[in-house]
Amino acid sequence: MRLAAYYWERTKRQRPAMAGLAFIIFLIILAVSGPFFTVSPTQVNFDEKNIPPPGFTLEQSIYNASSGGFVTTVQRGTWEHPLGTDGMGRDMLAMLISGARVSLLVGLLATGIAIIIGALIGITSAYFGGAMDSVLMRATDIFMTFPFLLLLILIVYLFGSSLTLIIMAIGLTGWTGTARLVRSETLSLRTREFIMASKALGASHLRIIFYHLLPNTLSSIIVLATLSIPGAILAEAALSFIGLGDPQVASWGNILNAGQGSLQTAWWVAVEPGMMLFFTVLAFNFMGEGMREAFEPGGD
Amino acid sequence: MDSENGDKAILSVSGLRTYFFTKNGTVKAVDDISFDLRKGEILCIVGESGSGKTVTALSLLRLIEPPGRIVEGKIMFEEKNLLDIPISEMQKIRGNRIAMIFQDPHSSLNPVLTIGEQITEAMTAHRNLAKSEAKAQTIELLRLVEIPEPERRFHEYPHQFSGGMKQRVMVAMALACEPSVLIADEPTTALDLTIQAQILDLFMELRKKFSMSIIYITHDLGVVSELADRIAVMYGGRIMEKGRRDDVLKNPLHPYTRGLIDCLLSESEKLASIPGTIPNLIDLPEGCIFHPRCISAMDICRTERPGSSKIETEHYVYCFRYGGR
Numbered sequence: 001m002r003l004a005a006y007y008w009e010r011t012k013r014q015r016p017a018m019a020g021l022a023f024i025i026f027l028i029i030l031a032v033s034g035p036f037f038t039v040s041p042t043q044v045n046f047d048e049k050n051i052p053p054p055g056f057t058l059e060q061s062i063y064n065a066s067s068g069g070f071v072t073t074v075q076r077g078t079w080e081h082p083l084g085t086d087g088m089g090r091d092m093l094a095m096l097i098s099g100a101r102v103s104l105l106v107g108l109l110a111t112g113i114a115i116i117i118g119a120l121i122g123i124t125s126a127y128f129g130g131a132m133d134s135v136l137m138r139a140t141d142i143f144m145t146f147p148f149l150l151l152l153i154l155i156v157y158l159f160g161s162s163l164t165l166i167i168m169a170i171g172l173t174g175w176t177g178t179a180r181l182v183r184s185e186t187l188s189l190r191t192r193e194f195i196m197a198s199k200a201l202g203a204s205h206l207r208i209i210f211y212h213l214l215p216n217t218l219s220s221i222i223v224l225a226t227l228s229i230p231g232a233i234l235a236e237a238a239l240s241f242i243g244l245g246d247p248q249v250a251s252w253g254n255i256l257n258a259g260q261g262s263l264q265t266a267w268w269v270a271v272e273p274g275m276m277l278f279f280t281v282l283a284f285n286f287m288g289e290g291m292r293e294a295f296e297p298g299g300d
Numbered sequence: 301m302d303s304e305n306g307d308k309a310i311l312s313v314s315g316l317r318t319y320f321f322t323k324n325g326t327v328k329a330v331d332d333i334s335f336d337l338r339k340g341e342i343l344c345i346v347g348e349s350g351s352g353k354t355v356t357a358l359s360l361l362r363l364i365e366p367p368g369r370i371v372e373g374k375i376m377f378e379e380k381n382l383l384d385i386p387i388s389e390m391q392k393i394r395g396n397r398i399a400m401i402f403q404d405p406h407s408s409l410n411p412v413l414t415i416g417e418q419i420t421e422a423m424t425a426h427r428n429l430a431k432s433e434a435k436a437q438t439i440e441l442l443r444l445v446e447i448p449e450p451e452r453r454f455h456e457y458p459h460q461f462s463g464g465m466k467q468r469v470m471v472a473m474a475l476a477c478e479p480s481v482l483i484a485d486e487p488t489t490a491l492d493l494t495i496q497a498q499i500l501d502l503f504m505e506l507r508k509k510f511s512m513s514i515i516y517i518t519h520d521l522g523v524v525s526e527l528a529d530r531i532a533v534m535y536g537g538r539i540m541e542k543g544r545r546d547d548v549l550k551n552p553l554h555p556y557t558r559g560l561i562d563c564l565l566s567e568s569e570k571l572a573s574i575p576g577t578i579p580n581l582i583d584l585p586e587g588c589i590f591h592p593r594c595i596s597a598m599d600i601c602r603t604e605r606p607g608s609s610k611i612e613t614e615h616y617v618y619c620f621r622y623g624g625r
Binding site: 130192194196197198199200201202203204207209212215216218260 | 391410445
């Protein structure tokens with residue numbers, strides 16, 4: 001589509017957006033290819049606990065089986081574990097890559113669910129107006145005021161914790177902003193003459209919604225989606241951090257949680273997933289901002 | 301209610317009233333109008349802004365949105381009263397049997413879709429066509445409305461078209477299902493004069509080619525004199541005078557029609573005008589709504605609404621000066 005090519009040209013000029021995009025692509029490649037070159041992220045080895053990244057050292061006492069006591073040794077980082085190991089001897093690189101997979105999955109899927117629900121509710125609300133609009137928008141208001149983290153905690157508490165459930169929960173609670181944005185855009189679109197012209201030519205409601213309204217709101221939806229991915233990622237990290245994440249998978253949130261106790265000694269266990277979260281969120285934000293700028297009319 | 305030679309009419313409107321129920325009161329945008337449209341003829345509805353021309357057109361397709369509502373009337377088309385049929389059936393008539401072209405071609409096309417997609421959409425809304433077939437027919441239509449290089453233009457977006465070309469695209473969309481009635485709501489108002497003439501030629505040609513009936517809405521008497529077979533003059537939501545073109549233009553009877561024509565043909569230095577302004581449609585004057593501005597108003601005009609008087613075959617005027625009871 002020529003329009004897409006045009007927007008790509010304009011987005012390309014936004015440097016931070018391109019840096020963000022490069023980082024995200026890099027992350028996706030890592031997440032997909034990770035299992036082929038790293039050890040299992042769940043492989044525990046207490047002999048190799050708290051190994052620092054290469055170039056750093058850590059003084060710690062290790063139980064020595066032959067002498068039957070603790071000896072203090074200086075741990076040196078090795079290239080076998082380029083990002084070190086955690087308190088249970090698990091490879092940090094492998095865990096971070098597993099975490100990247102979790103974060104991307106949550107970010108993309110949960111946002112996808114939220115955007116689809118939000119867009120449908122927003123368009124329906126604005127297009128039909130009247131009672132439909134009132135009911136849907138009051139429902140949105142209620143959803144908006146509801147403390148979302150509390151709801152997530154409740155859901156996880158009630159139904160147990162699995163990644164699927166967390167994705168669903170974040171998606172099903174995160175659509176309100178999209179609904180409002182899409183509604184306001186549709187409100188101005190529906191009075192445009194081409195909607196009336198299309199009706200005059202016999203287009204059905206469904207046809208108008210999916211053929212005329214949706215494509216015209218798509219640019220804002222894409223921008224909003226990109227900007228809400230970090231929210232979803234952070235929500236999952238927050239849940240994992242307070243111990244309500246999926247215990248079966250290594251995610252940045254629960255690595256961070258595990259590392260916070262040993263921040264004074266094995267600082268890398270907490271700092272590394274923290275940095276990953278920071279850069280990932282930043283990358284999506286840069287990209288979203290850049291696209292917003294590019295999609296804005298009259299930017300040339 | 302007047303009785304015209306309704307037997308030949310393809311579309312027959314009688315007693316149509318469309319009101320808008322606003323917070324400030326009821327706006328009687330269309331208030332008891334009747335007219336017939338015959339096969340292959342061009343009926344021009346003439347009137348100034350706010351006289352109810354567009355609302356009349358939208359009412360024919362039942363596209364009036366709240367707070368507006370068609371309160372009363374009958375729109376007979378292909379032996380059905382369009383006001384009685386369910387909305388799903390109405391949808392099958394829109395675009396398919398009766399199509400409409402809007403005033404501003406710049407805003408009547410969806411900016412994010414190519415014009416090819418949009419014409420194809422109009423075509424497939426009512427007909428089952430294979431994609432390649434629809435595309436071939438769309439290109440044929442573009443050629444018909446005289447858009448050069450239709451194969452290339454098919455893939456272009458509305459912003460790559462000039463105003464006149466966009467209006468041709470709109471005409472092509474309206475013709476996509478070969479409707480028997482075409483409603484054109486001031487289709488040339490947003491275009492400049494030379495383009496306007498070309499579009500008018502196009503309408504004349506289409507009428508000849510498809511023996512299509514056209515309702516052409518305009519405020520431009522110049523256009524009317526060129527295009528119309530018959531004319532209905534509207535003022536304040538009512539029809540003031542209607543009849544064959546030459547009857548109405550050469551022998552205007554209603555003081556309002558006369559005033560309109562004087563505005564156009566005034567030979568004196570000063571441009572003639574009708575004193576006063578169009579009435580507030582919420583607070584309509586009693587009796588004939590034109591009486592406050594009428595130079596020959598009588599006492600009865602202030603209290604009673606005039607009915608139609610038949611002057612000649614098909615020439616009707618709503619004025620007490622010619623009977624009107």
